[in-house]
Amino acid sequence: MKRLDQTTTPLFSALKNYVDNKVIPFHVPGHKQGKGINEFREYVGNRVLEIDVNSMEDLDNASNPIGVIMESEKLCAHTFGAQNAYFLINGTTAGIQAMIMSTCEPGDEIIIPRNAHKSTIGGIILSGAVPVYIQPEINEDLGFAMGITEEAVKKAIKDHPYAKAVFIINPTYYGIISDLKAIVRIAHRHNMAVLVDEAHGAHMSFHDDFPLTAMEVGADMSALSLHKTGGSMTQSAVLLTRGNIIAPEVIKQVINLTYSTSASYVLMASMDVARKQLATQGGDMLEHTLELVRWARDEINKIEALYAFGKELIGLPGCHDFDETKLGVNVRKLGYTGYQVEKKLRNEYNIQIEMSDLYNILAVITVGDTKEDLQALVNALKDIAGKTTVEEVKNATRVPYKPKLIVSPRDAFYSPKKSILLEDATGEISAEMIMAYPPGIPVICPGEKITKDIIEYVNILKAEHCQLQGTADPYVNHIRVLGTE
Numbered sequence: 167m168k169r170l171d172q173t174t175t176p177l178f179s180a181l182k183n184y185v186d187n188k189v190i191p192f193h194v195p196g197h198k199q200g201k202g203i204n205e206f207r208e209y210v211g212n213r214v215l216e217i218d219v220n221s222m223e224d225l226d227n228a229s230n231p232i233g234v235i236m237e238s239e240k241l242c243a244h245t246f247g248a249q250n251a252y253f254l255i256n257g258t259t260a261g262i263q264a265m266i267m268s269t270c271e272p273g274d275e276i277i278i279p280r281n282a283h284k285s286t287i288g289g290i291i292l293s294g295a296v297p298v299y300i301q302p303e304i305n306e307d308l309g310f311a312m313g314i315t316e317e318a319v320k321k322a323i324k325d326h327p328y329a330k331a332v333f334i335i336n337p338t339y340y341g342i343i344s345d346l347k348a349i350v351r352i353a354h355r356h357n358m359a360v361l362v363d364e365a366h367g368a369h370m371s372f373h374d375d376f377p378l379t380a381m382e383v384g385a386d387m388s389a390l391s392l393h394k395t396g397g398s399m400t401q402s403a404v405l406l407t408r409g410n411i412i413a414p415e416v417i418k419q420v421i422n423l424t425y426s427t428s429a430s431y432v433l434m435a436s437m438d439v440a441r442k443q444l445a446t447q448g449g450d451m452l453e454h455t456l457e458l459v460r461w462a463r464d465e466i467n468k469i470e471a472l473y474a475f476g477k478e479l480i481g482l483p484g485c486h487d488f489d490e491t492k493l494g495v496n497v498r499k500l501g502y503t504g505y506q507v508e509k510k511l512r513n514e515y516n517i518q519i520e521m522s523d524l525y526n527i528l529a530v531i532t533v534g535d536t537k538e539d540l541q542a543l544v545n546a547l548k549d550i551a552g553k554t555t556v557e558e559v560k561n562a563t564r565v566p567y568k569p570k571l572i573v574s575p576r577d578a579f580y581s582p583k584k585s586i587l588l589e590d591a592t593g594e595i596s597a598e599m600i601m602a603y604p605p606g607i608p609v610i611c612p613g614e615k616i617t618k619d620i621i622e623y624v625n626i627l628k629a630e631h632c633q634l635q636g637t638a639d640p641y642v643n644h645i646r647v648l649g650t651e
């Protein structure tokens with residue numbers, strides 16, 4: 167196999183050339199390399215605006231890469247062990263939608279864990295696929311969904327032998343990994359494609375202590391948010407493919423349905439450089455990251471009433487492996503909800519974490535973190551715990567996963583709807599999603615029957631001032647429904 171030179175950055179270098187050559191820009195964007203937006207330029211600096219340019223011969227075109235973008239994508243594919251890589255400028259969201267739309271036609275079934283991110287439901291609505299939901303294992307103590315088991319996938323395949331694809335999350339927001347290798351084997355034996363949401367796994371190929379990635383175990387497609395844990399800028403992501411179940415021509419056509427014709431060179435160049443960094447220094451940088459997060463996890467676990475969960479979860483139902491860079495801390499025994507601890511950390515200690523839920527907070531640790539920052543988090547948690555009279559939270563609230571699907575999400579999306587009070591919605595078929603964001607896992611999806619449990623759960627989330635989204639009503643007091651069965 168020919169080795170590519172991962173120290174090069176074809177796209178970033180071409181952009182720097184363009185800037186250095188002082189080309190006179192009679193092209194959009196209209197800020198003309200920053201000269202037309204002074205206040206912004208003075209704050210963010212010249213360079214980022216100078217490389218914010220448009221497609222042209224020497225800079226290639228993201229909708230049909232044949233030059234420097236193609237070269238950068240090849241390097242990217244190679245470093246992740248894929249056959250093809252496609253730069254995305256609308257996040258893993260675009261990648262997930264492209265994976266589903268490339269694999270499923272209207273009416274095709276797709277096997278999917280019910281704790282998938284909302285972008286998956288978007289992909290299902292756009293493609294017209296019909297979801298076959300698998301219930302993930304729920305860890306009642308921690309209060310969140312784990313992965314899915316090999317047995318659950320086998321059963322779904324047996325019940326739905328003509329499904330086109332199996333969709334897997336690797337890892338979940340909380341760092342939980344299903345047995346992807348075993349699932350790929352089963353799915354492929356049944357001629358089903360394996361599509362993987364690796365929004366939170368862009369770093370995992372670069373250190374042996376991380377769980378296996380989609381490309382490493384022979385999955386067909388993977389969408390990864392290079393911006394979340396790979397070092398590139400927000401919104402930049404990559405779609406990786408291998409194997410021959412899905413034709414590259416189809417993938418490209420699907421991506422181009424929703425791709426901007428003005429893809430951001432700032433975002434794409436940041437991916438070019440992030441890929442170089444991961445390929446050439448990723449191992450050493452992530453070794454340091456792992457040292458930091460292991461230290462922090464140990465320190466937090468010395469604090470009474472806090473539990474920073476980690477690799478000991480491996481072997482519990484639905485947890486085949488664990489990504490240690492997800493520093494989740496269960497705060498139930500502190501007498502606070504995760505939402506309250508998140509607020510305290512921000513308001514009293516100037517620390518912003520990635521997300522919280524009823525029982526947990528989650529910090530995402532990456533190559534950008536330092537010992538000082540982690541020390542500040544540990545100190546803050548010690549302080550919060552020290553000032554709290556420790557009490558066990560009474561009852562764990564059961565997350566009401568897997569409501570009954572009555573009509574396909576696409577049919578629900580396109581059907582006539584009426585808006586009613588959420589309180590009155592028991593028994594109605596939902597036309598909308600409701601989710602806490604983050605993590606963006608829908609409590610109810612379009613086409614599903616709303617139950618009393620779901621309404622109660624949403625009310626609990628509201629009472630905790632958690633950020634709810636998905637309904638046309640921004641306060642989620644009303645929901646649009648189709649009617650009853």
Ligand SMILES: Cc1ncc(COP(=O)(O)O)c(C=O)c1O
Nearest residue numbers: 256257258259283363365391403
């Ligand atoms: C599990 C999961 N999948 C997909 C996405 C979408 O990724 P992006 O924000 O890059 O579009 C997210 C975002 O948080 C996510 O948590």
